[in-house]
Amino acid sequence: MPPSTCVSEFRSVLHESTSIVAVVGAGLSAASGIxxxxxxxxxxxxxxxxxxxxxxxxxxxxxxxxxxxxxxxxxxxxATPNPAHLALALLCIPTLLATIAPSAKFTLVTQNIDGLDMRAVQDTAKQYGKDMPAGHVCDVARVFEMHxxxxxxxxxxxxxxxxxxxxxxxxxxxxxxxxxxxxxxxxxxxxxxxxxxxxxxxxxVWFEELPHHSREIWEIVDSADLCLLIGTSSHVQPAAAFAYEVADHGGKVAVFNIASSEGDEERDFLFLGPCAEMLPRVLFGSG
Structure with a gap:
């Protein structure tokens, strides 16, 4: 069966998920000029x-x-973060994640070295932290810059x-x-x-060197029930294996990318188009 392109079906899976891991690659930063x-x-x-x-x-x-x-x-x-970075940053704020996945925890794993993922999360946390009571800190999800x-x-x-x-x-x-x-x-x-x-x-991290946080990332992947592959062709190990591990233990995999890549036919969902447009629209109905 080919992967689904149905947004409402994906949002239903998202809503029921308990452990979501997003694995992002260079396509996420394309709209930022990288x-x-x-x-x-x-x-x-x-x-x-x-x-x-x-x-x-x-x-x-x-x-x-x-x-x-x-x-x-x-x-x-x-460069500055684009709407795709900002959409993922919203998922990193637990109170905002709860509006679309009320029982889920979220982890962002980036292969990118441009730092835009973390900048987007930090900027978003500051923005939402302004509305919190004095002395409180805006919690954010774990972000792993593995390279x-x-x-x-x-x-x-x-x-x-x-x-x-x-x-x-x-x-x-x-x-x-x-x-x-x-x-x-x-x-x-x-x-x-x-x-x-x-x-x-x-x-x-260069070729022949070990990615950062490998053990922690694998522990999260092992328990994830939804993997979002965003802007990556999944050619670089070990990140290329993450989606297969999630699928092997019964989780769902959704791809967001400018074009289809080898292995996409095995995924559960496939949303093709520029990440800066597709990701906010599918996640939040905007962009």
Missing amino acids: PTWRESGGVWKTYDPAAIATPEAFAANPSLVWQHYHAMRERALQ GRVLDTLCTSCGHRDLNTSSPLCPALAKSMLGNADTKIPVEDLPHCGLCGGLLRPGV
């Missing part, structure tokens, strides 16, 4: 992952890697991790013209740790 990684003109159409996104690549050519991630940092700093954040830096010597929104991160990167790989920057002019002086690297 290019997806595998589309025409995306990162992996331009670069070999082994050249920029492994520990070995950084050790061999930190200048090239930093120039590439400098360009990504600049895009992230200039780290491009605005984070990680010291290769002392291991200190820091969120750094400086633009540019260092003077030499400002001269790199947002990722001009022909510019060779000396190591001493690349970003260094303010605590120990060690060379900094981008605070993201």
Whole structure:
């Protein structure tokens, strides 16, 4: 049986769910001006992952890697959350989630490194927190940035991790013209740790490295009865396995994406279109 495209049927399943996990990918941020990684003109159409996104690549050519991630940092700093980010942020506020799924808990797992998911949640929590009694804090659901954040830096010597929104991160990167790989920057002019002086690297999870919070995420996936796959083609492990695990133990899986991907025919629901339009409309009847 092909996946359903019926909004009312999906909302009925959503209403009865008790544990919802949303797994999001690059398609969520497309409307914010962040290019997806595998589309025409995306990162992996331009670069070999082994050249920029492994520990070995950084050790061999930190200048090239930093120039590439400098360009990504600049895009992230200039971007703002779009309606899809904000729709998910509403689900992260328990009192708002209860209006469409009264018995559910919600977890957001993002593969994106742009930080927009967390920004949307924090902004939404501040907005709704204004209406709460003095001394109360607006509770939010768990948000796992499993691949780290491009605005984070990680010291290769002392291991200190820091969120750094400086633009540019260092003077030499400002001269790199947002990722001009022909510019060779000396190591001493690349970003260094303010605590120990060690060379900094981008605070993201590279190929060959373990995603953050893996054990916690798997525990949540193991108990979820509804998985929302949003803006992801489900090609990158381990996130690609999450939906199959939910389905294997009897949960439902709903896909929101610009186009159908391999495996979508096995899902319970399929909603095709730009995430920034489709997700708010299906969840809340807006957008």
